Amino acid sequence: GAGVSQSPRYKVTKRGQDVALRCDPISGHVSLYWYRQALGQGPEFLTYFNYEAQQDKSGLPNDRFSAERPEGSISTLTIQRTEQRDSAMYRCASSLRTSGSWGETQYFGPGTRLLVL
Amino acid sequence: DAKTTQPPSMDCAEGRAANLPCNHSTISGNEYVYWYRQIHSQGPQYIIHGLKNNETNEMASLIITEDRKSSTLILPHATLRDTAVYYCIVRVDPNTGNQFYFGTGTSLTVIP
Numbered sequence: 001g002a003g004v005s006q007s008p009r010y011k012v013t014k015r016g017q018d019v020a021l022r023c024d025p026i027s028g029h030v031s032l033y034w035y036r037q038a039l040g041q042g043p044e045f046l047t048y049f050n051y052e053a054q055q056d057k058s059g060l061p062n063d064r065f066s067a068e069r070p071e072g073s074i075s076t077l078t079i080q081r082t083e084q085r086d087s088a089m090y091r092c093a094s095s096l097r098t099s100g101s102w103g104e105t106q107y108f109g110p111g112t113r114l115l116v117l
Numbered sequence: 118d119a120k121t122t123q124p125p126s127m128d129c130a131e132g133r134a135a136n137l138p139c140n141h142s143t144i145s146g147n148e149y150v151y152w153y154r155q156i157h158s159q160g161p162q163y164i165i166h167g168l169k170n171n172e173t174n175e176m177a178s179l180i181i182t183e184d185r186k187s188s189t190l191i192l193p194h195a196t197l198r199d200t201a202v203y204y205c206i207v208r209v210d211p212n213t214g215n216q217f218y219f220g221t222g223t224s225l226t227v228i229p
Contacts, residue, residue: 004160028212033217035217040221041221042155042202042204042219042220042221042222043161044215045217045218046220089158091160091161093160093161105151105163105166106163106217107163108160108161109160110159110160110161111158111160
């Protein structure tokens with residue numbers, strides 16, 4: 001594909017519901033990253049994958065957040081029992097080479113705006 | 118965990134050079150300096166990155182001081198479409214992680 005795609009673009013859910021956010025990286029990109037962005041703030045790192053392996057999940061706020069990338073391509077960020085404070089823009093990025101490469105560039109998707117009522 | 122300091126906002130006249138400063142006094146020897154920008158609610162867009170030497174591409178120039186404690190992003194002829202939030206990022210050692218810490222950036226307004 002031409003760029004990183006994310007779906008849905010907008011998600012409104014009720015507190016306590018689970019949500020799944022999808023990221024489709026640029027074809028051939030081996031690394032995938034998830035960020036969260038609050039209004040007026042820069043993106044905040046959540047987690048990343050090299051191929052299907054989750055390398056670092058230290059940025060996930062708590063155990064309600066999880067991510068997977070089972071086949072090394074599409075990734076899903078899942079938030080269980082959503083809370084109002086989870087409302088934010090969730091952004092995905094991908095890079096061509098693994099994150100172990102110096103000078104590697106990340107390309108960002110348009111994001112999913114999540115609103116928890 | 119942001120390791121950079123940027124002014125919160127700047128103005129620049131259209132057609133003039135926009136010089137955006139960034140302090141990264143705790144940068145380590147192998148850490149790259151990246152610049153991204155974000156227009157409205159779009160995803161961050163890569164601009165340029167560098168390690169020690171000055172870099173130039175079709176979008177901008179990056180000037181890194183000799184001690185690497187600060188850098189300046191230069192947009193040589195700013196246009197209205199360059200109005201955006203500009204993030205200076207020091208990349209964490211990729212051997213331990215690839216996190217980009219964006220901070221709050223500089224909101225650049227290009228004035229007609």
